[in-house]
Amino acid sequence: MRTIALVTQKGGSGKSTLSASLAVEMQARGETVFLVDMDPQRSLATWARGRTDRRLAGAAVGPGQLTEVLGSLADRGVTLAIIDTPASLSAASEAAMLAADLIVIPVRPTIFDIWSSEATWQRVRALGRDCAFVLNQCSSLQGSRRVREGAAALAAMGGLLQPLITARVEFQDAMQRGLGPTELDPHGPAAEEIRQLCESIRRRMARDRFQGRSAPMAA
Numbered sequence: 001m002r003t004i005a006l007v008t009q010k011g012g013s014g015k016s017t018l019s020a021s022l023a024v025e026m027q028a029r030g031e032t033v034f035l036v037d038m039d040p041q042r043s044l045a046t047w048a049r050g051r052t053d054r055r056l057a058g059a060a061v062g063p064g065q066l067t068e069v070l071g072s073l074a075d076r077g078v079t080l081a082i083i084d085t086p087a088s089l090s091a092a093s094e095a096a097m098l099a100a101d102l103i104v105i106p107v108r109p110t111i112f113d114i115w116s117s118e119a120t121w122q123r124v125r126a127l128g129r130d131c132a133f134v135l136n137q138c139s140s141l142q143g144s145r146r147v148r149e150g151a152a153a154l155a156a157m158g159g160l161l162q163p164l165i166t167a168r169v170e171f172q173d174a175m176q177r178g179l180g181p182t183e184l185d186p187h188g189p190a191a192e193e194i195r196q197l198c199e200s201i202r203r204r205m206a207r208d209r210f211q212g213r214s215a216p217m218a219a
């Protein structure tokens with residue numbers, strides 16, 4: 001089983017939205033996915049309860065339960081756990097960072113968000129872990145100077161997953177209907193961004209495995 005944790009102390013960056021969006025697409029690619037919701041707001045666990053998939057489930061999990069829950073998921077045939085965390089550097093986010101094969105830090109392209117993500121990145125490094133950033137809620141003018149500068153700052157820190165994810169109502173509509181953007185409008189641009197992000201994540205995990213940092217992802 002592979003584990004991805006979405007972590008950042010900055011609220012509203014898109015941890016829960018991207019967790020759900022990635023879960024749907026990863027499931028479509030053959031993974032059996034479990035969403036581990038460590039945020040007391042429980043948005044993701046609530047979203048997952050509205051679904052009836054055989055290969056996509058989720059539940060709220062406290063930091064003290066994480067190791068045991070991940071062990072039992074592997075025993076139950078789950079191939080990919082996606083952990084959503086609260087907007088704080090807390091026992092929950094630290095447990096998630098330590099358990100994950102890949103830590104993803106979603107960042108909006110504003111200077112306050114980038115400063116905040118730098119603090120999260122430093123905590124990741126202090127724990128001896130590695131991470132990748134994803135720029136979320138970018139303006140559709142992706143060539144804008146602010147987005148370009150944000151991308152350069154994050155790439156210099158650790159690594160920026162492609163593509164940049166645009167601010168689109170499709171993400172909000174999909175969550176409201178208990179769907180991923182790839183289900184809401186499979187041919188739309190939000191769906192295409194999520195498919196590309198899945199590819200980047202798979203490549204990144206394969207690279208980490210090659211460098212001896214983690215184990216192989218399920219086919």
Ligand SMILES: Nc1ncnc2c1ncn2[C@@H]1O[C@H](COP(=O)(O)OP(=O)(O)OP(=O)(O)O)[C@@H](O)[C@H]1O
Pocket residue numbers: 010011012013014015016017018039041085086087136137138165166167168169171172175
């Ligand atoms: N790419 C996007 N396009 C449009 N809206 C988005 C996008 N990503 C997230 N949002 C919206 O931004 C808001 C915050 O997103 P979300 O709840 O996923 O962030 P979060 O990091 O999980 O927040 P919290 O820190 O409160 O848990 C939500 O209203 C969500 O619908």
Ligand SMILES: [Mg+2]
Pocket residue numbers: 015016017039043084085
């Ligand atoms: Mg959230």
